[in-house]
Amino acid sequence: MTEPGSDTADLADGLRRVMARAGFRGELGTPHRLSGGANMQSWRFSCGDEDFVLRRAPSQEWIEARPVALAQEAAVIRRAVAGGVMAPEVIEELTPSDGIGIGFVMRAIPGTADPKAVLAGDPQAMIGDLATALARIHALDPEGLDFLPVLDPASGVESLAEQFESYGGDRPVIALGLAWLRANVPPPAAPRLVHGDLRIGNVMAHDGRLSGVLDWELAHTGDPHEDLAYGCMTVWRFGKLDAPAFGFTDLETYFAAYEAAGGAPVDRARFRFWLVYRTVWWALGCLGMGTYWRGGTDRSLERVVVARRAAEQELDLLLLLESDAPEEERQRRLAPAPQPEGERQGEPSAGEILTAISEWLAAAVKPKLEGRDRFDLAVAQNALGIVRRELAGRPDPHDRVLVEDLLSGRATLATPGLLARLRRTVLDTLASDQPKYPALPRAREEWEGN
Structure with missing residues (x-):
């Protein structure tokens, strides 16, 4: 329609x-x-x-x-x-x-929301601007905004668990995250206004400084630590792996800037809880894109491609939680990665045909497009790559039995061989779904020793 x-x-x-x-x-x-x-x-x-x-x-x-x-x-x-x-x-x-x-x-406000351009700004100035924006948001009087949802951490975790079940409830790493959240729920905080989506990609920068905060559609009342953590997720740092605070600096500098701008003292345990929470939340958000597409709510190609980004968050969850595993498990060697097939002779494979289509789009179609159409073409090429790599061999990341063991506590990161198994599956799934994810090469180096 x-x-x-x-x-x-x-x-x-x-x-x-x-x-x-x-x-x-x-x-x-x-x-x-x-x-x-x-x-x-x-x-x-x-x-x-x-x-x-x-x-x-x-x-x-x-x-x-x-x-x-x-x-x-x-x-x-x-x-x-x-x-x-x-x-x-x-x-x-x-x-x-x-x-x-x-x-x-x-x-319209001046500047750009392009992550590469925003992250090229002055790190000290930008983190100060972002911290000030967050402090001012959290200081806003919510009176008259009673229509906003309220997010309590305990009920929020159970809502994530229900969402997980509705999407099949069969991704073990997400189950691991849910089990951790249930075991580490903090007491409720005095509710304040929370932006809910303040990250690189949803802010504008001009001349190296913040010029505006965009996209308030997820605003609600709750714990300000949720906002503090969300912009620090790996996925929203666009490759700035060594600068955990929005891709600009270290966490302690960020926390100090927030407190200097009038924000309440930062509780590190609460911050970690919300960092894990929002990572689980976005993993489920990615899976949910497929539901939106199947239901006809939004039949855009972008939906189905984003749905294949859940493995990014599974990788990040393991990196966030693996410190809880015993040293012996953290040092356990991974099973060898699957080896690609040798060079094909004779007729082209289905994967080679998809590659040919992608190359033709880049050479013959891309030069004729601009703006949103050019963006949609990039999404289409990404989709072709996902299918091509799956045809070449993608591990099955679904395991309902293991999920039930994790949620019941029968399996934990202390279970011999479990962490190595999860690492292997996540690495290979992500290499198939989104091989350009910036955190993937470093995880390979840390986990495979290459």
């Missing part, structure tokens, strides 16, 4: 109505869809001499399953801006009569 405003001309007509209602009468430029955003759409356009961004839901079905409505998200952003947080100014919400879906228009 075609969504409202899916045609660029229709979108421009609707935006003219929105901007006129907001008091802007200038000529409207052609909207261009921005490349990022697996969940929400972002369209940049000009009106007169100013630039704006439309943020809208990909479908009505998607918005119905969302815990925070878009109008409520806009209210949170307005509260944040009023509290001194660097965030975009919300200009106007869409209405049904606009005919272009559900969302709101923001004034």
Whole structure:
């Protein structure tokens, strides 16, 4: 089914109505869809001499399953801006009569959200800006924002367990993470406003400094340590493995900057709990993308490709939790990695045909594309690679029996050979699903000794 405003001309007509209602009468430029955003759409356009961004839901079905409505998200952003947080100014919400879906228009802010460019900024200045943004968010008065969900750590863990079961409940490393979370749940904290998705990729930087915090769709009330930990996940550091604080610096420098900006003293145990929690959360989030796709909520190719990123988080979970294993298990040698087949003769294999398609796309199609279309082509090439590598041999990462043993406590990281077995499976699964994940080469070096 075609969504409202899916045609660029229709979108421009609707935006003219929105901007006129907001008091802007200038000529409207052609909207261009921005490349990022697996969940929400972002369209940049000009009106007169100013630039704006439309943020809208990909479908009505998607918005119905969302815990925070878009109008409520806009209210949170307005509260944040009023509290001194660097965030975009919300200009106007869409209405049904606009005919272009559900969302709101923001004034564009300078800079870029491209992770490579953001991480090229001044590390000391950027970590100070990010710490200040977090401290100000956590100091915001949540009065009047009663619509926001509340995340209690104990109930949150059980919600993750239910989600895990609904996705098959058969990935042992995720079960290991759930078992650890259940054993390490901290007492509830005084609830504060939590952004819920503050990481590299969801912030703008300009001239080496933070210029805005984006994407407030996961805002809720809960423990500020969740926000502190989330941006430090390996996946959101884009290869900056030696700078655990957002890819800019060490954790102690980050914590000191947060406290100096007015944030409460950082509890290291709480921080670790939420780091493990959000790693499990994103592993499940990846698996859930397949459910969204199968159910027809979002049939985009990006969904199914992201669904194959769960192994990234399984690797990170093992790296976070392996210190709990006995030394003997940490030093146990891994089984040899499967060896690739020799060079094929004669007719091309299915994998070689997929490679040929990918090469043709790169040579003949990519030069003709730009913007979102070029991004979608990269997703398609990634998908072809996933299929090609699976045909060459992908281990089965599913084991319901082992999951039950882990969740019941019958198996732990002290079980002889278990850690080595999990390491081998995760390395080989990730090499098939996402071989360019930056943490993979280092994990191979540490675990295989190569």
